[in-house]
Amino acid sequence: MNNLSNFISRFFRSVHFKIALIFTVITLITLGLVGAFFVNQYSSQLIQSFDDRVTVPSTIKSQLISDLQNSNKKAANQDINQALSILGGSTDQDYVYVVDKSGVIRGSLTVEMKQLVGQQIDSSISGKKVQSNIYHALSSSKDYVRRFRSESLGRRYETLTIPLESKPGDRSSTVGVFVYTASMESIYESIANITNMFVGALFIPLLMAIMIGFLMVHLLTRPITELAEQTEQITKGNYSIKNSIKSKDEIGILATQINDLSDTIASETATSNMESDRLNSLLSNMTDGVLAITRDGTITVINQAALDLLHIPRTDKAVGKNISDLLKLVDKKITLRKLFQSIRGFVVEPDGPDGVTLNVVASLVRRQSGFISGAVVVLRDVTHQLKLENDQKNFVSSVSHELRTPLTSVNSYIETLQEGALTQKKIAREFLGVAHDETQRMIHMINDLLELSRMDQGRTKMDTEAVNFTKFINYVLDRFDVMFKQGHSMHSDNHYKIIRNYDQKKSCYVEIDSDKFMQVVDNVINNAINYSPDGGNIEIGINETDDSIILSIKDHGLGIPKKDLENVFTRFYRVDKSRARKQGGTGLGLAISKEVVEALHGKIRVESTVNVGTTFFISLPKVDTSSSRFDFS
Numbered sequence: 001m002n003n004l005s006n007f008i009s010r011f012f013r014s015v016h017f018k019i020a021l022i023f024t025v026i027t028l029i030t031l032g033l034v035g036a037f038f039v040n041q042y043s044s045q046l047i048q049s050f051d052d053r054v055t056v057p058s059t060i061k062s063q064l065i066s067d068l069q070n071s072n073k074k075a076a077n078q079d080i081n082q083a084l085s086i087l088g089g090s091t092d093q094d095y096v097y098v099v100d101k102s103g104v105i106r107g108s109l110t111v112e113m114k115q116l117v118g119q120q121i122d123s124s125i126s127g128k129k130v131q132s133n134i135y136h137a138l139s140s141s142k143d144y145v146r147r148f149r150s151e152s153l154g155r156r157y158e159t160l161t162i163p164l165e166s167k168p169g170d171r172s173s174t175v176g177v178f179v180y181t182a183s184m185e186s187i188y189e190s191i192a193n194i195t196n197m198f199v200g201a202l203f204i205p206l207l208m209a210i211m212i213g214f215l216m217v218h219l220l221t222r223p224i225t226e227l228a229e230q231t232e233q234i235t236k237g238n239y240s241i242k243n244s245i246k247s248k249d250e251i252g253i254l255a256t257q258i259n260d261l262s263d264t265i266a267s268e269t270a271t272s273n274m275e276s277d278r279l280n281s282l283l284s285n286m287t288d289g290v291l292a293i294t295r296d297g298t299i300t301v302i303n304q305a306a307l308d309l310l311h312i313p314r315t316d317k318a319v320g321k322n323i324s325d326l327l328k329l330v331d332k333k334i335t336l337r338k339l340f341q342s343i344r345g346f347v348v349e350p351d352g353p354d355g356v357t358l359n360v361v362a363s364l365v366r367r368q369s370g371f372i373s374g375a376v377v378v379l380r381d382v383t384h385q386l387k388l389e390n391d392q393k394n395f396v397s398s399v400s401h402e403l404r405t406p407l408t409s410v411n412s413y414i415e416t417l418q419e420g421a422l423t424q425k426k427i428a429r430e431f432l433g434v435a436h437d438e439t440q441r442m443i444h445m446i447n448d449l450l451e452l453s454r455m456d457q458g459r460t461k462m463d464t465e466a467v468n469f470t471k472f473i474n475y476v477l478d479r480f481d482v483m484f485k486q487g488h489s490m491h492s493d494n495h496y497k498i499i500r501n502y503d504q505k506k507s508c509y510v511e512i513d514s515d516k517f518m519q520v521v522d523n524v525i526n527n528a529i530n531y532s533p534d535g536g537n538i539e540i541g542i543n544e545t546d547d548s549i550i551l552s553i554k555d556h557g558l559g560i561p562k563k564d565l566e567n568v569f570t571r572f573y574r575v576d577k578s579r580a581r582k583q584g585g586t587g588l589g590l591a592i593s594k595e596v597v598e599a600l601h602g603k604i605r606v607e608s609t610v611n612v613g614t615t616f617f618i619s620l621p622k623v624d625t626s627s628s629r630f631d632f633s
Contacts, residue, residue, distance in 0.1 A: 019220065023213035028206060035198045043191045047184075056162055056178055060086055065164045067107075068100050068175040077117055080107030095181035098164075099134055101174055130179065133161040137177045156184045223251045227258060239266035289358075289379030292365075295372055297322045297336050309356060309379050323377060327360065340364055340375060347382065357383045406438035462513045462599055466623050469510045469549050470502070470542060476521050477540060495535045498525075502542035509623040510549050516596045520604075523589035524553045524616045531614065532557030549622050554615040560608035568606055569594040 063083040070076035080098050084107055087096060096109035103121045108114045121134060136142070142163065160180040167173035223245045233241040239262045245255035283290055289306025293299050302318045310326060312318050318326065324336065327348055334346050345361030359382045362375040413431040422428045477498050484496050528538045532555045541552040560568060569590050597604045601621050608614035 019213070019217045023216065024206070024210050027209035027213070031202050031205060035202060039191065039195050039198060042194055046187050046190055056087075056160075056180065060084075061162070061164065061178070064098055064178060065166055065175055068098070068164060069166065073106070077107050081109075081114065081117075083107075084109040095179070097179050098176055099179060100176040101138055103134070103138075106176065130159050130161070130181065133159065134177050134179060137161045137163040138174055156188055157181055158184050223247070223255060227251075227255060230258060230262070234262055234265060237269070239263070239269070288381075291318075291323060291377040291379070292374065293323050293377055294374045297324050299323055299326070300374070306379050309358060309381055327358075339377075340372070345378075356381045357386055406442050410435045410438050462516065464511045464513050464600070466509050466511050467514060469508050469551075469620070470504060470506055472512075472514065472517075473502075473521070473540065473542060473551065474500075474504055476518055476525075480525060496529060496532070497537050499537050499539045501539050508542070508544055508549050510620040511623045512600050512620065513596075517600065520593040520596050520618070521551075521553075523593045524618075527589065527616075528553055528555035528557065528614070531555065531559075544622065547622055548619045551618040551620075552615055553618075554613060556613040559610040559612050560606070560614055561610055562608075565606060565608060569604070 060083050064080060067076045067079040067083065070079070084096055084098070087109060095113060097105055097113045098107045099121050100106050105113065105116050105119055105121055107117060121131060140163075158181070160178075160182075162178040162180070163174050164176045164178055165173045166175055223243070226243050226245060230241050230243050233239075242259050242262070243255045245252055247255075283301075283303035283305075286303060286305055289309045290301075290303045291299050291306055292301035299318055299321055302312075302315060307313070307315065307318065310318070323329070329335070329339065329348075334348075339346065339360065339362045342362070345359055348358045348360055359380040361378045361380070363378070364372050365374045365376060366372055413435050417428055417431055421431060477500065480498055484498075525538065532538070534557075536556045539552075539554040541550075541554070543550045543552070594604050597618055597620075602619050604616065604618045606614060606616050
């Protein structure tokens, strides 16, 4: 039912129906006007013919005037009836009679009226309208013609009222009135029949006009329908559809132009899509965040890098928002005008500890008229860059400070020796010993710096091999056990003991550069010794996971404050600088250890509690091998 209703609704809204309706209406109006004109002319001719028949010959008129002037009314009445009988034989005649100037009926053609001869004319006899015409004719000497419909008889009549004047043109010479009332029913029946015949005959050409109209509409609208279907496909992105209209008229020209337009749009769309894909690919693969904004700061386009930098989950969470609200530029007292006018942009600091520092640069988008329609904003993560710059500054400062201290000390001792202390052997030997130690510390520091530099530049080559990690650690720890027994520790007065919390017979393999990783273990254990000045146990553990070997080195010394934990692997960073310097530390050991472990695809981390102890965890990828090419037996 709904489909039928929709079809009917579409049909009455269609061009087919509208054009066919217009054609039918025009045809109907044309035929109606022609028919109305024909019927009107035919009716006029019938009525005129009728009027021509309803006349009084002049001879009869003269006879009637003469008879009315006869004083012998009886004889005159007979003469009048005789004169009126000459008018007999017409089927259209209903009432014909003569009234004298006194309003008395003097003669009649019809039998009914003959019985009324000698009576005064009144409305019951002739009707009010005819009576009125009779008296007007008597008083004004004018002919009166009136057509009327008898309500009682249901028929239409025409009444001719003619004044009878003995002297034509002299109103005072009127001697009576001739009344001729004839039925017009046959005339109107003829007109009605002609009208019915025309209406009946009109149905056939009207039906033909409708059929021809729909046929013409179909022929005219078929190419339009085809063009409409083609343009609908074009709007849906299907440019392969072509119309087959070959006519040379305006529609054919339009069809050819639409085909050409479809080809042009297809070409332009392909080019646009290619450029759009390139732009989307470019934006998607850019490491910098890119936003397109309007002149009022509303975001219209944003790439994935910008979403990641701003910690926004989806595009719709950013598009439509204002960049000032998104970057909180108002809180940082940065207006859109300042952003648009700035060449280098602004550095926007993060709001939280997990945020990134962004460099925000806007490039204006201008139309040919010079009107600024918006801008392209580039967000660049400069957190690492600023950190590197800050680290470089701190590094230079730290190196300068670390080298200046021993150099100052060496310089002071040398100056003292030059001033005469050289002759005092005991003092000179002590001063030279201190200068030697400081020089060794500087050499050690410079060697560490060179090692870090080589690692930073990727010039350090890792000579890796599969090693039985358990035997390797046993070998390293055995060296420390010997050192403790011989009293070579910096804290030789204190007792240190290494506890091996692992199965020393179990084999597990890793791929490492033995020399460099031995330096890592040495650095961590030495740190454990240095920050356990009162002696104690240093616990070594080896644990396995599905894909890693984890080495743990735990001491029970001073511990590291929580605020310093994240910086223990930073170059030149020392928790207690005075103690580290006194013990010969450079602050580079853990930094080197971290670089070596990461170069071996491992990880190093630390856990610590102040006055409880510190534990370093070093994890290395496990190697699936049944034998070792490096045996520490």
